[in-house]
Amino acid sequence: MPDFAKLRERMVRRQIEARGLNSPTILDAFRNVPREDFVSAGSASAAYEDHPLPIEAGQTISQPYMVALMIAAAEIGPNDRVLEIGTGSGYAAAVISRIAAEVIGIERQPRLVKVARERMRARFKNVAIFEGDGTLGGRMRLRSMRSSPLPAAAMCRKF
Numbered sequence: 001m002p003d004f005a006k007l008r009e010r011m012v013r014r015q016i017e018a019r020g021l022n023s024p025t026i027l028d029a030f031r032n033v034p035r036e037d038f039v040s041a042g043s044a045s046a047a048y049e050d051h052p053l054p055i056e057a058g059q060t061i062s063q064p065y066m067v068a069l070m071i072a073a074a075e076i077g078p079n080d081r082v083l084e085i086g087t088g089s090g091y092a093a094a095v096i097s098r099i100a101a102e103v104i105g106i107e108r109q110p111r112l113v114k115v116a117r118e119r120m121r122a123r124f125k126n127v128a129i130f131e132g133d134g135t136l137g138g139r140m141r142l143r144s145m146r147s148s149p150l151p152a153a154a155m156c157r158k159f
Contacts, residue, residue: 004036007048011035015050016068026071029098030064037119038091055089057109067092076100085134090116090127097127105129 012030021027036047039061043053052060070092076082080100084093087105089112097103103126107113113131120127 002045004034004047008034011048011050011064015063015065019065021065021068021072023072025099026068029071029095030068032098033091033094035061035064035091038089038094055112056115057111059088059109059112061089061091067095071096071099087116087129088112090119090124090129093127093129094120094124097124101126103127106132106134108133108135 012027017027036044039047039053040055046053052063055061076096076099081102082096082100084105087093087107093103093105110131113129116129
């Protein structure tokens with residue numbers, strides 16, 4: 001069994017920090033989210049490699065550096081509420097949850113909605129995952145709001 005904590009730290013240093021992203025908040029967020037929990041079971045040993053990996057429903061989880069770059073570009077802070085379109089396995093939402101006050105994820109693949117919610121349930125209480133098609137923008141209809149750990153009113157507030 002790989003030493004995931006050691007691999008995670010190496011990923012943070014080599015793939016994120018060495019490329020110039022040195023925000024302690026972002027680096028700590030990555031140190032506190034086990035990427036191996038967000039990839040398909042057969043890919044866990046490759047979780048900290050420097051490339052996207054396959055996840056359920058024929059999709060992929062983004063390269064860690066790309067997730068870090070997007071978080072840095074968005075300038076996410078501790079009081080922010082973040083809307084993520086295309087949540088996938090939930091990895092980026094989990095990392096963002098260690099920085100922001102609240103994360104709302106939208107995913108159109110029902111299987112990914114289910115696995116992302118399962119992965120969030122115990123450890124990421126400030127994340128809610130909804131099934132919906134983010135390509136529809138404001139016309140999007142969200143399903144499964146009753147099973148969200150966050151109040152439905154969260155969907156009505158401005159972001």
